[in-house]
Amino acid sequence: MIDTSQLALIVQGDHSLLLDVHNPGFEKARAEISPFAELIKSPEHIHTYRMTPLSLWNAASAGIEEDEIIESLNRLSRFPVPENVIYFVRSTLSRYGLxxxxxxxxxxxxxxxxxxxxxxxxxxxxxxxxxxxxxxxxxxxxxxxxxxxxxxxxxxxxxxxxxLAPLKSGDPCPINMRETMISGKPLHIRDYQEDAIKAFIGNNKPGTGFGTVVVPCGGGKTVIGMCAMSKIQAKTLILTTNVAAVHQWKRELLDKTDLREEDIGEYTGEKKEIKPVTIGTYQILIWRKDKESEYTHFSLFRKGNWGLIIYDEVHLLPAPVFRVTAEIQAVRRLGLTATLVREDGAEEDVFSLVGPKRYDVPWKELEAGGWIATAWCHELRLDLPDDLKTSYAVADKRLKFRIAAENPHKSHLVLDLIKKHPDDAIMIIGQYVKQLQEMARILGAPLITGKTPNAAREEIYENFRTGRSRIIVVSKVANFAIDLPDASVAIQISGTFGSRQEEAQRLGRILRPKDKDSWFYSLVTRYTVEEQYAANRQQFLTEQGYKYTISLGMEDL
Missing domain, CATH: 3.40.1170 (MutS, DNA mismatch repair protein, domain I)
Known part of the structure; x- marks a missing residue:
């Protein structure tokens, strides 16, 4: 007879799935339901998932059969699975392929x-x-x-x-992965990267060659993209978040493939090159003179006979790009991301226009395998100064958040944390430029904001990578697609309201594999709206298995 006390899952009639965090079967159950259910909330004791049509259709796209899902629910559930839930699964999945x-x-x-x-x-x-x-x-x-x-x-x-309509081949572009990188180290494609590539390429028959791969920050999404290019051997357009990411892609391509400098073009505000492999930014695509004008650079999609388009950080794909994406459905397309969470709720758009989720690997699974660093997450709470409490009390909600986020006590706490990590490379990340400028002044550290010229950004990042700078202060421009392999401490002094994707990306800046653990600190003013937004930002990471230790200042650290 089955010992139901060892079963962590409770299936409810409203299609929600409750997971008991303290049950011995928690990890196994979470791994099994994640491919077909979406996380709703994840407080300390019970995590809530929900099966939705989109979550089930994503599972179907990945080859998961309805009988597999129902068998998992029946086997993992502490109580009998409600009949209406079984019907919902069968009815929803029966629509896929009709x-x-x-x-x-x-x-x-x-x-x-x-x-x-x-x-x-x-x-x-x-x-x-x-x-x-x-x-x-x-x-x-x-x-x-x-x-x-x-x-x-x-x-x-x-x-x-x-x-099932076929995809066009595009112009040929020979590209092969190196066996040895320019650094002299051997290039090793990890098992999960090979699995992701196979899931994307499929059997090369209709219905394959498009979709999204979800791999944690630091897990080598760029390598997956390059391997896809080497399999397809066609002219490729790569779109990413900013100029620094363009340069990073170019460095990686030159380091890990046999492409030459003259094979790779940049399509940014500074350059407009079309080459066999062209790397551009989302910003240049959505630039226009005014709100009434056409998007001048959408023509990039038609300037080359592309055989593959790679959308880096696809969860950030700007809404206007969806329109032109709809016109290029005949091209193989690969979305790369650490999280499919979109703050605008447009996950359906990614499913339809880029492609369904083809592969997903849990963050903690890569951590356990040593592929990303072990990370410790701490939320440090501190009081608002007495002289700001009246201003906070009479402010509207948006201003309340800013007052709490710019709490001047945070600078003292940053100094204490830096003393605690005397040998670590440290990133201080925030939302408000005035606050960051003051932090950079106190520390005598370089600052990167949206107004920092690209050349200056590159120099600061390079100094940080090589150890000439141990501390840098960055705004949200550093959230995405920046490779800073030696960063081991991130101190978040303010965030973007309740953005779950931002918290994941910021932690990702310090997860590159290294010989020591990484530390993520989020400074939050207690008894303010900042606490509420911080809880929402943490939702995605707690679902991934990360736990936040909450302390008052430096207590208990």
Whole structure:
């Protein structure tokens, strides 16, 4: 007879899944349900997940069968699984694959089909699709350029589309991974990186070659992108978050592949090069003279006969880019991210326009394997100075947050933390420029903000990498796609309200594998709204298995 006390999962009739953190079966259950359920909240004792249509369709896209999901629920649940939950899983997953997109003899036309007459009737009556679809026998004809838009409207209506139309090859671009990097060290592709590449490439048949790979910061997402390029061997467009990330991609490509300097172009505010491999920024794509003007640089998508587009930090893909992404559905596309959490709730857009989640590896799994550093997370709470309490009391919520975030006591706490880590490379990260300027002045440390010229940023990052600077102060421009392998301490003096993705990215700056542990400190003013926002920011990381120790100042550290 099964000992139900060893079962951590409770399945509820509202499709929520409760996990007992203290149960011996917690880790196993969390690993099994994560591919098909979304985290809702994760306080100390009970974590709450929920199965949603999108979470189940992502699972189906990754090849997980409905019987596997139901078997897991029945085996892991402490109590019998409610019948309506079983029905929900079967009903939701039965929709996946009912609608397919296939090629036609006309290169510029696709066919949307279904064997279910009721579904075809419902689609025919969707006002949002009328201008894109032309009725045909057993389905609808649509233009190739409307492929993504149609898929997006359908998933919002509750119909995921299985896209079986072939992808174009693009111009050839020979690229091979080096066996030995420029540094002289051997290049080793990790097992999980190979698994991610296989999941993305698939069997090279229709329905494969597009999707999203979720790997923790420091886990080598760039290597996965380069390996995909070496498999596809086609002209590639790489889009990333900022110029520093463009230069980092270029360094990595030259270090780990046989591409030459002349094979790689930069498409930024400073340069407009189109090469066999072109690396650009999201910012340049969405630049325009004014709100009424066209996006001048969207033409980049059509300037090259691309065979692969890589979206780095795909969870940050700006909404305007989704429009043009809809027009290039015939190109292989790979999204790379540490978290699919989007603060604008547009996860469905990523699913439809870039592709479903093909691979996901838990942060703690990579930590256990030594692939990313062991990290210790601490929230340090401190009081608001007496002379600011009246101003705080009468302020609106946004100003309350700023007053709490800029608490002047935080600078003293930063100094104490620096003394605690005399031999570590330290990043001090914040939201407000005035606060960061004061912190940089006190420490005599270099400062990077959005106004720091790219050349100056590169010099500061390089000095930090090589040890010429032990401490740097950075704004949110350093949240994403910056490789600082020797950073082992991050001190967050202020954050962006309740952004879960930001907390994950900031921790990721110190997770590059190294011989010692990493430390993440978040300074929070207690009895203020900053406590509430801090709790929300921590949600994603606590789900990943990280625990925050909460202390008053330097107590208990």
């Amino acid at each position: 609608i397919k997109v296939e090629a036609t003899e006309d290169e510029g036309v696709l066919f949307l089909k279904s064997t279910d007459l009721a579904i075809l009737t419902e689609i025919a009556h969707l006002k949002s699709l009328k201008k894109f679809l032309t009725p045909g026998e057993g389905g609808f004809f649509m233009k190739l350029m409307d492929r993504g838009t149609v898929k997006l409207h359908l998933i919002r209506a509750g119909f995921p589309v299985e896209d």
